[in-house]
Amino acid sequence: MHFAVSLDIAAAAGQAGLTFTEIAGFVREAEAAGVDMVIISDSADAPSSSPFEATTLLAALATVTETIGLVAGASTLAHQPYNLARRFASLDIISHGRIGWNATMRQNPREAANFSRPEGIADSDFHRRAEEFIGIVRGLWQGWDAEALLFDKAAGRFHDPERMHLLDHKGEFFSVRGPLNVARSPQDAPVLVMSGLAAADRSFAAGAADVVMLDEPSPEDAKAVCDDLKRRVQTVGRKPEAVKVLATVPAEFAADSLDDWFASQGWDGLNFALPADISALDNFLDRVLPDLRRGLTRSTDAGATLRDHLGLGAGGGQ
C-alpha cells in the first residue's frame, strides 16, 4: 500500500491559515512515518485565503525534508506550459528527485475569472486544451538527454548540442519551441499525478499519468473506476503497475471504515485529504498514522526519489 496526504492549505476567508513552521513540522512527521508523498493544493472554488502558493511552498519544504515526495497542484488555466514545466523541473533538482505535479482535469471557475477568462473555457475545449498542455509539459521534460551536460572546461564544451532537443510543438491551443532551460530532472521527469478525472479523461490518463487519484464516494465505486483505469492502461500498452491508483478517503477517520478501504484490492494506495486546520493535522498524526503503518510496504532502502518510493520506472522511457 502507498500512502499520500493531500493538504489543502487554503482556509475559508477570514480564518487563520497554517504557518510554514506548522506545515513543515507536519510534513516531517509524515516523512518519519513513511508516507510516500504530501500533495499541496491551494486553489479553492470558494473565496478563501492561503499563506502560500503551492509551488513556492514546495521549494521551501524541499530544503527542510529529505525523503518524502512533494507534489503540488497547479492548473492548466493558471499557467503557461513552458513556465510550469520549468518550475517543476527546477523543483525536482532542488529536491533531488522528489517532486510531482498534480494536474487536475477539472476547470475551476474562480481561476478562470481571475486569469483573464471571464467566461471560462467551453468544457470540451477545456479537456482538449488540458491534454495538449500536459503533453507539452511532458515533452519539455524530455528535452535534455541523460548525460547531455559535459562540463568540459578544457575543451570549452558545456553541453553536447546533439543531446538537446527542440520540442517544436504547434497545436490547437499552444505553440512551444523549447527546449527547457532547466537540466533534465533527477527522476528523468517529475511524477505526473492526475486528479479530477471525468470518465472521458480516463484513456488519456491511462496513457500519460504516473499516479491517478480517485475521488469516489465509496470503496465499491472506487474499485469500479480503478478496474476500468487499469484495463485502459493495458490497452495503451503499459503494464498495469506503471500507473499507481490511489483512492482518496473524504476526512472521517474511524478505524473500521478505514478497514473497508484497506480490504479492497483494486487500488495501489490511499490518499488522505486534510484541511488547513492544525487540529485535523494533529489528529491525523496521532490517531490515523499509527494505524497506517500496518499497511506500509516500503522498505527504507527502496531508493531516494519519489518514483522509487512509488515503485515507478524511470519517467524518460515511456
Next chain:
Amino acid sequence: MSGRQMKLGLFLWATGHHIAAWRHPDAHVTAGIDIDHYIKLARTAEAAKFDMVFCEDAAGLREANVQIASQTSRSIGFEPVSLLSALAAQTERIGLVSTASTGYNEPYGLARMFASLDNLSGGRAGWNLVTSASPIEAANFGSTGLRPHADRYERAREFATVVTGLWRRGASGHDGQSFSVRDPLDIEPSPQGAPVMVQAGASDDGKDLAARTADVVFSAAQTLEEAKAFHDDLKGRLAAYGRELDDIKIMPGVAPIVAATKAEAQAKYDALQELIPDDVGVALLSSYLSISDLWRYPIDGPLPELPESEGMKSRQALVIEQARRDGLSIRQLARYFAGARGHWRVVGTPAQIADELQARFEGGAADGFNVMPSWFPGELDAFATLVVPELQRRGLFRKDYEGRTLRDHLGLKRPA
C-alpha cells in the same frame, strides 16, 4: 552610523557573470544543477550584510545557435522563483529578488507567487519586472514572434497596475486591454505589505514605468557621467507621479575583479579573457545589439551602423556609444562585453575598488550597486572579505542589518 550608506545587491548568475566564467579552474561548474551552491552564495552575501540577492531570468535559451550555446553555461539553470523560495527557508535576513516577465505571465498568478515568497521569507521578497526582449522566449509562448517594444510596455503598465492593486488589496475587479481579474488576492498579506518592485528598463518607456512604480532600479552604465545622467533623468521623473527622490534606489551593475595588488587583479582578469572563444563573444554581443549577422562583418573592423532595436533599446545604445567613444573593433568590443554584458568593470585592490564605488555613490550617480562577480564562488568571496570591510571602515556600508524586511534594509516606506 551616521550619513547615507550604499545599498548592495548580489546579482546571482550560475557560474559567474563573465561569459567564460564556467571554464575558470576554480569555478563551480555544476552550479546550474546544484541548490547547495546557491545556498552557500546567499549565506555568504547575508554574512556580508548585502541588502539582497537578485536572479535574472529568461523563459527560454539565451542563444539560438546551438553550437555557440553549447560553449557557454547559460542554457540551463534554475527557475528563479523556485530557487529563491528554497533560499527563503535557508536564510534569515537577506532580500530575495526574482525577475519575472509581464509578457508571459498573468498578473493574478504572479501576484500570488511573489506574495507567497514574501510570506515564506518573512517579508524579504522583490519582483524585478521585465518586458522580455528575446524572440527565443517569444517562440515558447506562441507563434507570433516578439511583440513591438511599445506594445510590450503597454502590457507591462497594465500588468503592474493590476499586481500592485492586488498586493495592496485595493478595489478588486479589473477588466482591461490585456487582462481581466475578478477577485481580490487569495494569499494572506505579508509582513512587508507588498513585495519590493524592481525594474531595469532604461528606454524612455522603461524609465517612465519605473518612475511610476519601481522601488529599486537596476541599470547598466560604463562611465560616471552616464550613470549620473541616468540617475538624474530617472529621479527627475518622480515628481510627476507625486513621489520623492528617496522613494527609488538606483543601483547600477558593477563587475569587480579584486586582489591584493593591482597587478594581481589585472592578471586574474586577463586569464579570464583568455578563455573566451571569439564566436561566443561575438554572438553574445549580437544578441544584446539585436543583430543576427554581426559575424558577417570583419571582426577587426568597426561596428556597422545599426537600426534602432525592438529588443533592449537602452543596452543597444550603451554599447554603440562605447564602441564609438573608445574606437573599438568588433573583436575588442565583443571581448570587453563578454566580461559583464555592458556593465561597469573595475579591476584593482580593495581600496581602489572602494574608491571607485565611493566616487559614484557620493557623486550622485548611484544609491548603491548591483554586484556582479565574474565567477562563483571566488570573486564573491573576494568582494565579501576584501571590499565590504573596506566600505564598512569608511562608513559607507552597514555593519549589521537594522531591520527584518527588504523594505527595512532599503529604507523604503511601507506601501499605503
